[in-house]
Amino acid sequence: MTLLSIENLSKNFGGLMAVNEVSFDVEAGSIVGLIGPNGAGKTTVFNLITGNYQPNTGTVLFDAQNLVGLPTHTIVERGIARTFQTIRLFQNMSVLENVLAGGHCRMHSGSLAAMFRTPTQRREEHESMRQAMAELEFVGLSHEWQNKAKNLSYGNQRLLEIARALATKPKLIVLDEPAGGMNDQETHDLIRLIRAIQDRGITVLLIEHDMGLVMRVCSSLVVLEHGAKIASGTPAEIQANPRVIEAYLGVDSDE
């Protein structure tokens, strides 16, 4: 079953076609990698999916409904959560508070209930605390719950972003360079975490420059170059695709 369907998506910035007529599908339950050289348009595609940018043309169908034009918080409520290439945490808040902020979108009590601390509100607060701790446990950060986000290592900040995204109870999580700045051990653990996310029934779409991770974890790949899709297929197909080798895998593998 197709969970996400991108159709003829385009975005230009003052004449620069950052995304040019891109179409691809993401099957429910899969782990899909969006790859391509620097500046290929990957993050822009993510921003179009999550409502951070509006496309010039095209549709983003999620659960068969078009998301284009919806505000970001509605898209989160529909079931898409994300992490950012440049970490965006509440740096002065605790690790737990950061995850609670993610879960907030699923709370039902209104502000009046919060003001008077009704039993329903207290129950909901207790439940969201429990769920936030469970997400921290899931990513391996429960021991850090009281620490300020800014005191975490770079790799752990990335995990905290994932926990916060998971707290929104997504059907689809989009991860923008989750291994960025991670060492080998952290990357190894991240691969296990991404698979564990899939085991929970959550579909994963990720951008990543670490080809080892991409090839090991993704069931299919979409390759962009200069804003356009140049290939899609299994990791083995992509690795053998001459067009991709020329555009991407042939360039300096350090990037």
Ligand SMILES: Nc1ncnc2c1ncn2[C@@H]1O[C@H](COP(=O)(O)OP(=O)(O)OP(=O)(O)O)[C@@H](O)[C@H]1O
């Ligand atoms: N808000 C913006 N305003 C103007 N140009 C932008 C904006 N966002 C992205 N671009 C341009 O669009 C192109 C695609 O950028 P994008 O960040 O989507 O690429 P990317 O594939 O994610 O690159 P990287 O791998 O380096 O993160 C680039 O030329 C970039 O400079």
